[in-house]
Amino acid sequence: MNMNEDASSRGAAPDFDVATDGWCRQAKRLPSPNCDARPQAMAIDLLVIHNISLPPGQFGGPFIGDLFGNCLDYAAHPYFDQLRSLRVSAHFLIRRDGALLQFVSANERAWHAGASCFDGRHACNDFSIGVELEGSDYEAFTPLQYASLAELTRALYKRYPLTDVAGHQHIAPARKTDPGPFFDWDQYRALLAGPRNSTGSATSLRFPETV
Numbered sequence: 001m002n003m004n005e006d007a008s009s010r011g012a013a014p015d016f017d018v019a020t021d022g023w024c025r026q027a028k029r030l031p032s033p034n035c036d037a038r039p040q041a042m043a044i045d046l047l048v049i050h051n052i053s054l055p056p057g058q059f060g061g062p063f064i065g066d067l068f069g070n071c072l073d074y075a076a077h078p079y080f081d082q083l084r085s086l087r088v089s090a091h092f093l094i095r096r097d098g099a100l101l102q103f104v105s106a107n108e109r110a111w112h113a114g115a116s117c118f119d120g121r122h123a124c125n126d127f128s129i130g131v132e133l134e135g136s137d138y139e140a141f142t143p144l145q146y147a148s149l150a151e152l153t154r155a156l157y158k159r160y161p162l163t164d165v166a167g168h169q170h171i172a173p174a175r176k177t178d179p180g181p182f183f184d185w186d187q188y189r190a191l192l193a194g195p196r197n198s199t200g201s202a203t204s205l206r207f208p209e210t211v
Contacts, residue, residue: 016148016155022105024155027092032068032103034089034111039126044106044160046118046128047153047205050090050168051135051178055079059096059134068093068103087111090130092152098144100152106160116171118164124171129156137180146184150191157202164206 017025038044054063055077063080066072068089074080090112093101104110112130113123121127131149135141156162167183168176185207193203 014151016100016151018106018155018159020159022107022159024092024100024102024152027100027102030065030069030101030103032089032110033070034068034087035104035108038107038109042127044127044129045163046124047156047162047165048113048124048128048130048168048171049149049165049179049183050112050130050132051137051141051180051183052090052093052132053134053136057136057138064093064132064134065101065103090132092130093132093134094145094148094152095134096142096145098142098148100148106156113168113171114175116168118166118171128171129160129162133179133183135179135182137177137182140182141179141184146187146191149188150194153192153205154202157205162202162205166208170208 014026019025023029052064053059054067056079063072063076067083067086070087072080072083074084089103089110091102091104091106091110093103095101106129109125110130111125113125113128116122116124118124131152133141133145133149135145168178169180189207192205
């Protein structure tokens, strides 16, 4: 058993490493066209957490990746018809089993936040990294998802000048509710401060005041 398999068997995520090109070496790479360049010299200092499920409330299947890749079969489910004009992406998706997928280099601007504002700054896509958790506003996320999220956060913190973490609900409160009431911010923070936090302490990250 290798180290990553051993970590998974203990409910912990394997070590993640984000390279200088903005791609995580351990993530499954599914490049999305829904991205562009960030403004020149823009510091990447905000991590935004979302939830997503397609169809809503159903997990598994290829539909999230297909949506981000602009190849969703709109006839596969009645809900999908309303998504025809949507062009969105995120940098990362964490599946229910903790598996990590990446769609956009963290160096680039993914189209995940939409109309948004954080700490007086608008257009959060310019300076943020978006992480989708496969889930909904109506049920708990899995321990494996929290483990992968904490490990990914540490890896991103080592690569980028992150200062803050927010939910989509905090940067677009009139439009969005995710990651929702079942996202356990305390569990997430506890994992960031746990025994795997040996270098590049992500515990200095600021969290929303409402949690």
